Amino acid sequence: MKTKIFILLLGVGFSLCSHQVAITFDDLPIAYPGHLSPEVQVKYFNHILYVLDQHEIGVTGFVVGMNIYPYKWNLLNEFCSRGHVVGNHTYSHLNLNDTSCTAFIEDIFRCEEIVDSLPTWQRYFRYPYLHRGDTPEKKDSIYRFLYKAKYHIVPVSIYTDDWIYNRDYLRAMERGEDSLLDSIGSAYLDHIFQVSNYFDSLAYRYEHRQIPHILLLHMNFINSLYLDTIINWYEQNNWEFIPVSRALQDSFYWKENTFIGGTGYYHLVPLLPGEASKR
Numbered sequence: 001m002k003t004k005i006f007i008l009l010l011g012v013g014f015s016l017c018s019h020q021v022a023i024t025f026d027d028l029p030i031a032y033p034g035h036l037s038p039e040v041q042v043k044y045f046n047h048i049l050y051v052l053d054q055h056e057i058g059v060t061g062f063v064v065g066m067n068i069y070p071y072k073w074n075l076l077n078e079f080c081s082r083g084h085v086v087g088n089h090t091y092s093h094l095n096l097n098d099t100s101c102t103a104f105i106e107d108i109f110r111c112e113e114i115v116d117s118l119p120t121w122q123r124y125f126r127y128p129y130l131h132r133g134d135t136p137e138k139k140d141s142i143y144r145f146l147y148k149a150k151y152h153i154v155p156v157s158i159y160t161d162d163w164i165y166n167r168d169y170l171r172a173m174e175r176g177e178d179s180l181l182d183s184i185g186s187a188y189l190d191h192i193f194q195v196s197n198y199f200d201s202l203a204y205r206y207e208h209r210q211i212p213h214i215l216l217l218h219m220n221f222i223n224s225l226y227l228d229t230i231i232n233w234y235e236q237n238n239w240e241f242i243p244v245s246r247a248l249q250d251s252f253y254w255k256e257n258t259f260i261g262g263t264g265y266y267h268l269v270p271l272l273p274g275e276a277s278k279r
């Protein structure tokens with residue numbers, strides 16, 4: 001009987017054990033607006049901030065320098081005034097795999113000159129497209145630069161493809177295909193819930209513990225529509241929201257990254273089926 005109770009308690013303990021996730025937004029201030037007018041862009045940006053306020057969640061956003069036009073400065077200032085952190089995502093959103101190291105580093109500096117003036121700026125860096133270089137030399141060269149420049153690379157453990165759903169949603173809107181909108185939204189939600197569970201269980205299987213996750217979203221229109229539902233789902237499933245700084249303290253993110261390739265790198269790549277044997 002005692003054993004049974006103990007097992008039951010263990011079960012309850014496990015199910016109540018909270019998962020953790022830090023939310024990050026790429027391509028600030030506005031990611032792929034499509035045909036949306038500046039007014040709508042401002043409105044949806046502010047709605048994302050409103051939803052985050054409602055849930056009392058602080059996030060980190062990665063700025064693309066060239067995305068800032070005069071009226072978008074206000075958006076960045078508003079983002080910072082709510083206490084959200086900003087980091088560097090290069091000036092031109094360069095793909096390192098197609099760019100020389102010299103040009104890539106210049107682009108990082110160019111963005112830094114902009115974000116440096118923002119009050120919540122931290123020396124966080126995220127690679128555009130998550131591309132870390134297609135050769136060991138290129139990868140190591142940029143790593144060394146970032147290390148010397150005291151940047152912290154902010155990796156991703158949950159990758160959502162939200163940019164694809166956003167693109168499809170905006171295209172359907174532009175064509176007046178209103179009947180498609182709800183199905184694109186539902187597919188996006190299903191996808192994000194599935195990948196969250198998938199990457200969490202994958203990490204648990206290999207690490208034998210919960211790891212704090214880092215979720216990649218973009219500052220785009222579809223997230224202004226669905227962020228509240230997404231956050232509610234996480235909350236209902238015992239996920240706790242944490243800042244990036246806390247996630248980065250976990251040794252999971254200190255592992256040497258041996259991945260070299262043409263695709264984006266998210267931190268669970270080495271654990272994906274078929275990749276484990278290459279470790």
Ligand SMILES: [Zn+2]
Binds near residue numbers: 093
């Ligand atoms: Zn990006």
